[in-house]
Amino acid sequence: MLTIDSVGKTYGTGDKALTDISLTIEKGQVVGLIGPSGAGKSTLIRCINRLVEPSTGHIYLNDLDLVALDQNRLRQQRRRIGMIFQEFALVERLTVMENVLSGRLGYLPFWRTYLRRFPASDIENAYRLLDRVGLLDQADKRADALSGGQRQRVGIARALAQHPDLLLVDEPTASLDPKTSRQIMRLIVEICSDYHLPAIINIHDVPLALQFMQRIIGLRQGRVVFDGAPSELTESVLTTIYGAEDWTNMQKQHEDDLDSEADATARLGALRS
Amino acid sequence: MRLEDLNWQYRSRLQRLAIWFAWLLTVALFVWCWNLMTRDTIWLFVWDAPTQAADLGSRMMPPRWSYLPELMQPLWDTLNIATLGTLGGVILAVPVAFMAARNTTPSRLLLRPIALGIIVTSRSINSLIWALLLVAIIGPGLLAGIIAIALRSIGFIGKLLYEAIEEIDEKQVEAVRATGASGFQVMHYGIVPQILPAFFGITVFRWDINIRESTILGLVGAGGIGLKLQSSLNVLAWPQVTMILLLILLTVVASEWISAKVRSAII
Amino acid sequence: MTSRYPTHWRKPPQILTHPVWRPIIWILAAVYLVLAIGSLEVNWVRVSEGLERGWRFVQGFLVPDFSSRWTDISIGLVESLTMTLTSTIVGILISVPIGIGAARNLSPAWMYMICRSIIAISRSLQEIIVAIFFVALFGFGPFAGFLTLSFATIGFLSKLLAEDIEDIDESQVEAIRATGAGFWQIINYAIQPQVMPRLVGLSLYRLDINFRESSVIGIVGAGGIGATLNTAIDRYEYDSAGAILIIIIMIVFAVEYSSSYIRRWLQ
Numbered sequence: 074m075l076t077i078d079s080v081g082k083t084y085g086t087g088d089k090a091l092t093d094i095s096l097t098i099e100k101g102q103v104v105g106l107i108g109p110s111g112a113g114k115s116t117l118i119r120c121i122n123r124l125v126e127p128s129t130g131h132i133y134l135n136d137l138d139l140v141a142l143d144q145n146r147l148r149q150q151r152r153r154i155g156m157i158f159q160e161f162a163l164v165e166r167l168t169v170m171e172n173v174l175s176g177r178l179g180y181l182p183f184w185r186t187y188l189r190r191f192p193a194s195d196i197e198n199a200y201r202l203l204d205r206v207g208l209l210d211q212a213d214k215r216a217d218a219l220s221g222g223q224r225q226r227v228g229i230a231r232a233l234a235q236h237p238d239l240l241l242v243d244e245p246t247a248s249l250d251p252k253t254s255r256q257i258m259r260l261i262v263e264i265c266s267d268y269h270l271p272a273i274i275n276i277h278d279v280p281l282a283l284q285f286m287q288r289i290i291g292l293r294q295g296r297v298v299f300d301g302a303p304s305e306l307t308e309s310v311l312t313t314i315y316g317a318e319d320w321t322n323m324q325k326q327h328e329d330d331l332d333s334e335a336d337a338t339a340r341l342g343a344l345r346s
Numbered sequence: 347m348r349l350e351d352l353n354w355q356y357r358s359r360l361q362r363l364a365i366w367f368a369w370l371l372t373v374a375l376f377v378w379c380w381n382l383m384t385r386d387t388i389w390l391f392v393w394d395a396p397t398q399a400a401d402l403g404s405r406m407m408p409p410r411w412s413y414l415p416e417l418m419q420p421l422w423d424t425l426n427i428a429t430l431g432t433l434g435g436v437i438l439a440v441p442v443a444f445m446a447a448r449n450t451t452p453s454r455l456l457l458r459p460i461a462l463g464i465i466v467t468s469r470s471i472n473s474l475i476w477a478l479l480l481v482a483i484i485g486p487g488l489l490a491g492i493i494a495i496a497l498r499s500i501g502f503i504g505k506l507l508y509e510a511i512e513e514i515d516e517k518q519v520e521a522v523r524a525t526g527a528s529g530f531q532v533m534h535y536g537i538v539p540q541i542l543p544a545f546f547g548i549t550v551f552r553w554d555i556n557i558r559e560s561t562i563l564g565l566v567g568a569g570g571i572g573l574k575l576q577s578s579l580n581v582l583a584w585p586q587v588t589m590i591l592l593l594i595l596l597t598v599v600a601s602e603w604i605s606a607k608v609r610s611a612i613i
Numbered sequence: 614m615t616s617r618y619p620t621h622w623r624k625p626p627q628i629l630t631h632p633v634w635r636p637i638i639w640i641l642a643a644v645y646l647v648l649a650i651g652s653l654e655v656n657w658v659r660v661s662e663g664l665e666r667g668w669r670f671v672q673g674f675l676v677p678d679f680s681s682r683w684t685d686i687s688i689g690l691v692e693s694l695t696m697t698l699t700s701t702i703v704g705i706l707i708s709v710p711i712g713i714g715a716a717r718n719l720s721p722a723w724m725y726m727i728c729r730s731i732i733a734i735s736r737s738l739q740e741i742i743v744a745i746f747f748v749a750l751f752g753f754g755p756f757a758g759f760l761t762l763s764f765a766t767i768g769f770l771s772k773l774l775a776e777d778i779e780d781i782d783e784s785q786v787e788a789i790r791a792t793g794a795g796f797w798q799i800i801n802y803a804i805q806p807q808v809m810p811r812l813v814g815l816s817l818y819r820l821d822i823n824f825r826e827s828s829v830i831g832i833v834g835a836g837g838i839g840a841t842l843n844t845a846i847d848r849y850e851y852d853s854a855g856a857i858l859i860i861i862i863m864i865v866f867a868v869e870y871s872s873s874y875i876r877r878w879l880q
Contacts, residue, residue, distance in 0.1 A: 122524055151526035162521035166539040170622055175535050179526025186531055193620035200618035213625045235525055376702050383695035383755045391752035398750045426649040470865035472829040482846050484663035489655045562741045595737055
């Protein structure tokens, strides 16, 4: 269980990214974080594993205050928080297997990871995870030889290799095409329910969020302006989150996407018949 | 604006004046430097140079081929100076580069300036000068040459490597950090794979330059084929000099070829 | 349930993937290292004696003595600086036509061959070796140094200039040619604007290199601060040597810093 208690973040430049955020996320709950770019979604997620240091407030993971930890104990807690990144952030020049095994780094001493001597159980588990995300036969390829969707699957396997208690997911589909986006989203949600994992997912694509999330939190200028079920997310709420003009544009964009996809399907169908 | 007011000119009056003035200044500076430099030049020698050149050329030909076997041992020494010197330089340059790169330095205020200072010092001083110093300090021989090459290589490798470190993709590093990896693990999994190709490329490139430089270190007593060059010059044995120069030329061309091959294989 | 997944994994080799060559190359490298280190003959007694002298050099470097040899230092410095400047300017003036001649897309084949040969000769001969010959032909002093550096500048600048010209956007040349322009007009209107910024940058870089080289060729008698340094080290005057090295480092640093500033200003 994750509790965020009045967290704020002000950057060194004086920009206020987050103001007084308080949330509680139950075990197994998948939460979508929506909002325009610059609303502080990415900052909020990074405050939780302290890739960005929060300026004020507390964050409790299973009743342990992450903000108060020293560097060593912070590393121990980071092991329990899996993170999936926008643009995948795989180490491009390492093999797929090494990328998945890098999820175990926090559990092992330097010399073992330096010599690539991972415990048998870790290797077995890495193969199992690769099989789960459908990349068993790609283990010895270099990460930069994979397609975008495949890379994100490796990213998911890496996060799961940590045996996390919580998943942080930062715009997982931002650099993927619509079809792959839905596949990746479905995979993440399935995995969360398999392992009964709570997850916070930053997502700019509102229809995708509506389709997959159990709960949605809307951020605007570093504040929570909506917190509820997807069904409660009305036109007027979305207008407050995104501002009238942007919301209309986003809708239009989505319709265009659907249209062109429908068009493409129709043409393909016509070809086949 | 009326059409008659338009008057196209390549450059405005002021610009033309400035450019003209800059040229004048350059010419004046050149003439002044030239006069200062040639104050003590004995022009008689200069005018006599073509005859001297013809004379020298006739004395240098043909090369003394029988001298070749005697050059094999110094050539081997030269190769060792360059290779061991490069290895030593690499070992010293890697920590310096990590201290000098803005994103990996442990301390920006203390260690980074020190590392940058080491790089500038090493780069400013030619390996021949390093050799001169080291021969005076630890005595003539291969060791002085190896250390001279290593000291000069620190700056070159260190500079190119720290620039490569500063250009890495930070997202990959952040992702490794997020798994709870320790500082050394982040370096080894997040940074090292990204800079490895640059590292090998720089090392082989420097090895090629070091082969070149180690051929002449013997002139100041630091071992290798340069020693033979020095002793042949001292007794004015010009056919031997020609032979040595031919061998140096061959070595340099071969090392350049190897280095180009290896670099294209890595990248 | 027993596991279906392997519990063992080895990283497949990334470079040198050939199963036979991989061990062979490793063994060869190991054998070479053993032989190379084995062929080092180090006189450890001499080295340990030298450490004390090395320490005195470090002290001399930290507490340099600028004053007692100041006349020698200033003469050497003036020679170095004047020959750096004059040789760079003369080098540029000669490099431009040779660079144009060595660009495959502009020159006829015979011209290309001649210019490329000049470049190859200039690049394959070390500055020090060239300096030895110029000193033999033109006598001691900075004039020989000036010729050496000019000669080396030609190889460096012409090659890079030729490569730049070969890399230019051909469509611009075509467009100017289509207007009926002659050879020199094409150079002036289509080529010069494209390569000028790089040429300026390279010239400034060469200025920096020429100064560094001017500090070594004095060792073989071609004038400049290197001769002063050589004398100071021969006399074991480490505090004067330290002073000279500090001056060289400062000047290199100043030239490098100001040339990067000028390059940014020009763009």
